[in-house]
Amino acid sequence: MKRKSKPEKLVKQPNYPGGKKAMDEFIRTCLQYPEEAIKNKIEGAVAIEYNVDVFGKVTEAKIKHGIGYGCDEEAIRLVKLLKYEKKKYQGLHVVFHKSLIIHFHLNTALQNIEKTELKINYQITEVKKQSAETAIVYTIIPEKKK
Structure with a gap:
């Protein structure tokens, strides 16, 4: 006679919203290659553990x-910028240990630097004063082209 087994209630790991692809995209877009590493032409991978x-x-x-570097x-x-999905664990204070490898590739960093252009928009507004003098005010707003 077979016994009916109860499904065990396991504590499941929190997931990054959107999964691994979304996390990789987030890291790729937010990564700022350090200037010291660019000057010394440093490439490689950083292994990091976090809770x-x-x-x-x-x-x-x-x-x-x-x-x-x-x-x-x-x-x-x-x-530290990563935000995982919240999980409920029946009042338990659970801490999860995770690890991640972040790759630093110099070619990608240099391409991103070369593609960045600065666009300046001028906005001319007239300021009216009570006197006969008029002034023109320039506002420069830098925008990064994506």
């Missing part, structure tokens, strides 16, 4: 394997 609380917030991040600090900054 995620029940609210989906990264609470602690530390470098497991770094490459220096500002890349380690940038990896920590990026990981």
Whole structure:
């Protein structure tokens, strides 16, 4: 006679909204290649371990394997920006341990720098004063072309 097994209630890991592809896209768009690493032509991968609380917030991040030249600090900054989905765990305070590898490729960084253009828009407005003098005010608004 077979026994009916109860499904076990396991604590499930929090997921990044949109999955792995969305996280990779977020990291790719928010990554700011450190200038010191560009000057010294440093490339490589930074392995980072971090904790995620029940609210989906990264609470602690530390470098497991770094490459220096500002890349380690940038990896920590990026990981602390991540927001995971909130999970309910029946009143338990659960902390999840996760790890991630962030790749720093110099070719990608240099292409992004070269493609960035500065566009300046001029807006001319006239300021009316009680006296006969008139002034023209220029407002310069820099925009980055995407």
